[in-house]
Amino acid sequence: IVDRITSGVRNILIAFSNAIFPLSIKTMDEDAQAWLSMRKKLNDFLFVSLMVMGFGIWFFAETIALWFSKGIEVALVTAYIKWLAPIPFVIGINALNVLELIVKKQFKTQFNINIILMCCSVLLTAVFIYAMKQTESNATFCTGVFCITQLLPTYLLITEAINLFLYEKHRRNIG
Helix, strand or coil: CHHHHHHHHHHHHHHHHHHHHHHHHHHHHHCHHHHHHHHHHHHHHHHHHHHHHHHHHHHCHHHHHHHHHCCCCHHHHHHHHHHHCCHHHHHHHHHHHHHHHHHCCCHHHHHHHHHHHHHHHHHHHHHHHHHHHHHHHCCCCCCHHHHHHHHHHHHHHHHHHHHHHHHHHHHHHHC
C-alpha cells in the first residue's frame, strides 16, 4: 500500500518534471537569475500542492485504508498510511534538486549521491533486520506485523530525508 501511494506520488512528480524540463533548460541557458526566480515559484507551487497532498493522505487515511485493504485490518493499514503522509512532501522538495543537477549536467554528482544513498539504504536495512531478529528473542523493541508497520515507513522517511540532505547540500555548494 505504501509503495503504491509513494509510486503514485513519484509518477506525478516525474510527469511534472518532464513537463517543465525543456523550459528549465531554456531559462537556465538564457538567464541564471530567471532560473532562480522560476525555481522559487516552482518550489512554492510544489510546497503548497504536496502539503495539501500530505494532509489529504493523513485526513483520509481511513478511507484510503478501506479502499486498499478491502476492509481487512483497517486500523493497522490506517496507521501505516498516516506514517507515509510526509513522504510526498519530502520527495517533492527534492524534485527540483534532481532537475537542477540534470540541467547543469552534473551527472557524476548525481551518480555519487545515488551510490551514497544506496550504501545508506543497505546499512539501514541491515540495522532494521538486526532489530527485527533481536525482537524475536526478547520482544522489547517491536513484534511481528507491528514491527514491520513501524520500520517500513520509518525506512522510507529516513532514506528520503538522506536523499534530500545530499541533494540540498550539493545544490548549496555549487550555487
